[in-house]
Amino acid sequence: MKPFEYNRANDLDHAARLTSDGARPIAGGTNLLDLMKLEIETPDALVDINRVPLGGIEPDGDELRIGALVTNSACAADERIRRDYPVLARAILAGATFQLRNKATTAGNLCQRTRCYYFYNTEMPCNKREPGSGCSAIGGFNRIHAVLGASDACIATYPGDMAVALCALNATVEIATAEGHTRSVPVRAFHRLPDDAPERDNVLEPGEVITAVVLPAPPGGKHVYRKVRDRSSYAFALVSIAAVVRMDGGAIASAALAFGGLAHKPWHDERVDALLVGEVPSDALFDKAADLLLDGAQGHGTNDFKIPMARRTLKAVLREVTGDAE
Amino acid sequence: MALIINGREYAFEGDPRTTLLDFLRRDCDLTGTKKGCDHGQCGACTVLVNGQRINSCLTLAVMHDGESVTTIEGLGTIDDLHPLQAAFVKHDGYQCGYCTPGQICSAKAMLEEAANNWPSFVSENLSGETRLTPDEIRERMSGNLCRCGAYSNIVDAIVEVMEREQ
Numbered sequence: 001m002k003p004f005e006y007n008r009a010n011d012l013d014h015a016a017r018l019t020s021d022g023a024r025p026i027a028g029g030t031n032l033l034d035l036m037k038l039e040i041e042t043p044d045a046l047v048d049i050n051r052v053p054l055g056g057i058e059p060d061g062d063e064l065r066i067g068a069l070v071t072n073s074a075c076a077a078d079e080r081i082r083r084d085y086p087v088l089a090r091a092i093l094a095g096a097t098f099q100l101r102n103k104a105t106t107a108g109n110l111c112q113r114t115r116c117y118y119f120y121n122t123e124m125p126c127n128k129r130e131p132g133s134g135c136s137a138i139g140g141f142n143r144i145h146a147v148l149g150a151s152d153a154c155i156a157t158y159p160g161d162m163a164v165a166l167c168a169l170n171a172t173v174e175i176a177t178a179e180g181h182t183r184s185v186p187v188r189a190f191h192r193l194p195d196d197a198p199e200r201d202n203v204l205e206p207g208e209v210i211t212a213v214v215l216p217a218p219p220g221g222k223h224v225y226r227k228v229r230d231r232s233s234y235a236f237a238l239v240s241i242a243a244v245v246r247m248d249g250g251a252i253a254s255a256a257l258a259f260g261g262l263a264h265k266p267w268h269d270e271r272v273d274a275l276l277v278g279e280v281p282s283d284a285l286f287d288k289a290a291d292l293l294l295d296g297a298q299g300h301g302t303n304d305f306k307i308p309m310a311r312r313t314l315k316a317v318l319r320e321v322t323g324d325a326e
Numbered sequence: 327m328a329l330i331i332n333g334r335e336y337a338f339e340g341d342p343r344t345t346l347l348d349f350l351r352r353d354c355d356l357t358g359t360k361k362g363c364d365h366g367q368c369g370a371c372t373v374l375v376n377g378q379r380i381n382s383c384l385t386l387a388v389m390h391d392g393e394s395v396t397t398i399e400g401l402g403t404i405d406d407l408h409p410l411q412a413a414f415v416k417h418d419g420y421q422c423g424y425c426t427p428g429q430i431c432s433a434k435a436m437l438e439e440a441a442n443n444w445p446s447f448v449s450e451n452l453s454g455e456t457r458l459t460p461d462e463i464r465e466r467m468s469g470n471l472c473r474c475g476a477y478s479n480i481v482d483a484i485v486e487v488m489e490r491e492q
C-alpha cells in the first residue's frame with residue numbers, strides 16, 4: 001500500500017474541508033482498502049468519516065432517509081425496510097457476507113468499483129484504472145462484462161446489488177458539495193455509462209460527500225430481487241433483477257424494474273416499465289418486455305450467454321411478481 | 327490512541343497503513359487471528375468489533391480508536407474452552423485448523439444476529455423469528471471458507487451449541 005495521510009473528521013464541515021483539499025473519504029473500507037492494497041487506488045490522503053453523524057434511518061414525511069454511514073446489515077435488518085421496501089432488504093442480503101455487510105455502508109456500497117479482472121490486474125492495460133492505456137477486456141476474457149451501454153473504451157459492469165434495488169425504488173442520493181450546498185441526484189442518474197471517460201464511475205464531483213439515500217413513500221405491490229450467480233452464496237451477480245410490481249384486477253397497475261450485471265450502471269429502461277403497465281400478464285408480453293430491454297444488447301464473446309440469461313431471468317421474475325404461473 | 331482488545335488496552339502509534347489484522351498479529355502478539363487472503367474473501371481474519379463480526383484485514387487499526395475488539399484469545403482458554411471451541415473439538419470441525427479461529431468468532435456473532443432475528447438471503451420471511459436451520463447456518467457462515475472442507479462438521483458443532491443455548 002502507498003503511504004497516505006490519515007485524518008478523522010468529526011463533523012460534515014470538517015470532512016468537506018478535507019475532501020476539498022483532495023482527501024478521499026473512507027467509510028467501511030471494504031472496497032477502498034482492498035484496492036489500495038493492490039495499488040489500484042493510491043490516494044495521498046484519507047478522511048475517515050465514520051465519526052461524522054451520518055448514521056440512522058429516519059422518516060421524513062412519507063419518505064425514509066437512510067444515512068450515508070448506515071451499514072448494509074443495519075439497513076437490511078431495519079423493520080421499516082423489511083416491511084415497506086423488501087426488495088432493498090433482499091438485494092442487500094444477496095450481496096457479500098454478514099462480516100462484510102457489518103462494515104459496508106450505504107454510500108460506500110453505491111460507490112464500489114467494478115470487479116473487471118483487468119481493472120484488478122495492474123500488469124494489464126485498463127482505461128478505467130489508467131485512462132488512455134486501452135481495454136484488455138475487449139477481445140479478452142469478458143465473462144462478467146456488460147452487454148448494454150458499453151463503449152469502445154470500457155465494457156465493465158457495476159457489480160453491486162443494493163443500488164439495483166434503489167434504482168427500481170427510484171431513490172435519491174443526497175450529496176454535500178465542496179461549497180457547502182446540498183444537491184440531490186436520482187440513483188437512476190447517479191452512475192454513469194463509460195463513454196470515453198470510464199475512469200468516472202458516477203457523477204460525484206471531487207470533494208463531494210454523500211450524506212444520505214432517500215427512499216420515496218412505500219410503493220406497495222410485490223417486490224422481488226433475483227440474483228443469478230456462479231455459486232448460490234457469496235458471489236457477484238451475472239444478472240440480477242429488482243422488480244416492484246403492483247397488480248390491479250388481473251392487470252399490471254405499475255411496474256418498476258432495474259437490472260444488475262448488464263451494464264456500467266444499474267440499468268433502468270423506462271420503456272420496459274411503460275410497456276407492462278395496463279397489460280394482462282402473459283408469456284407473449286414478457287417476451288416483448290425482454291425484446292425491448294435487450295434491443296441493442298451486444299455480447300463480447302465470453303459474455304454472450306448473458307443476453308439469453310437476462311431474457312430468461314426477466315421472464316421468471318415477471319411470472320413471479322405478477323403471480324402468473326404460465 | 328488505543329484499542330481495547332479482549333478487555334485490555336493496547337496503544338497504537340504505528341503507520342496508518344496497518345490493518346487491524348496486522349496490528350493484532352504483529353504488534354499485540356495475538357496470533358490466533360489468521361491471515362488468509364488479506365482481501366476480505368476467506369474470513370480467516372474474522373474478529374468481533376463492538377460485538378459485530380468483521381474482516382480485520384479490510385479495516386485500519388487507526389480507525390478503531392477506543393473501540394472494543396474480541397479475538398479468539400478473548401473467547402476461551404485451553405483450560406476453559408468457549409462452548410463453540412469445545413463443540414468444534416468434539417465434532418472435528420476442522421482438519422488443518424487455520425480457518426478455525428475465524429469460524430468460531432464468526433459463529434459466535436452469528437448466533438447473536440439470529441437471536442436478534444436478522445434475516446438472511448435464504449430466510450423465507452424477512453420478518454418474524456429466525457430459525458437457524460442447517461441451510462440458514464450455511465448461508466450465514468458463507469463468509470468463512472474452509473479449504474479442508476470440514477463444513478458439515480462445522481455446522482454440526484454450531485447446531486449443538488445453539489440447541490444447548492435454547
Ligand SMILES: Cc1cc2nc3c(=O)[nH]c(=O)nc-3n(C[C@H](O)[C@H](O)[C@H](O)COP(=O)(O)OP(=O)(O)OC[C@H]3O[C@@H](n4cnc5c(N)ncnc54)[C@H](O)[C@@H]3O)c2cc1C
Binds near residue numbers: 049094108209236365
Ligand atoms: C469478497 C467480497 C465480496 C463482495 N460481494 C458483493 C456482492 O455480492 N454484492 C455487492 O453489492 N457487493 C459486494 N461486495 C462489495 C461490498 O458491498 C463493498 O465493498 C461495500 O459495500 C463498500 O462499502 P464501504 O463502506 O466499505 O466502502 P469504502 O471501501 O469505505 O468506500 C468505497 C468508495 O466509496 C467512497 N465513499 C464512501 N463513503 C462515501 C461518502 N459518504 N461520500 C462519498 N464517497 C464515499 C470511498 O471514497 C470509496 O471510493 C463484496 C466485497 C468483497 C470484499
Ligand code: SF4
Binds near residue numbers: 118119
Ligand atoms: S472493461 Fe473497463 S475496467 Fe475492464 S479492462 Fe476494459 S477499461 Fe478496464
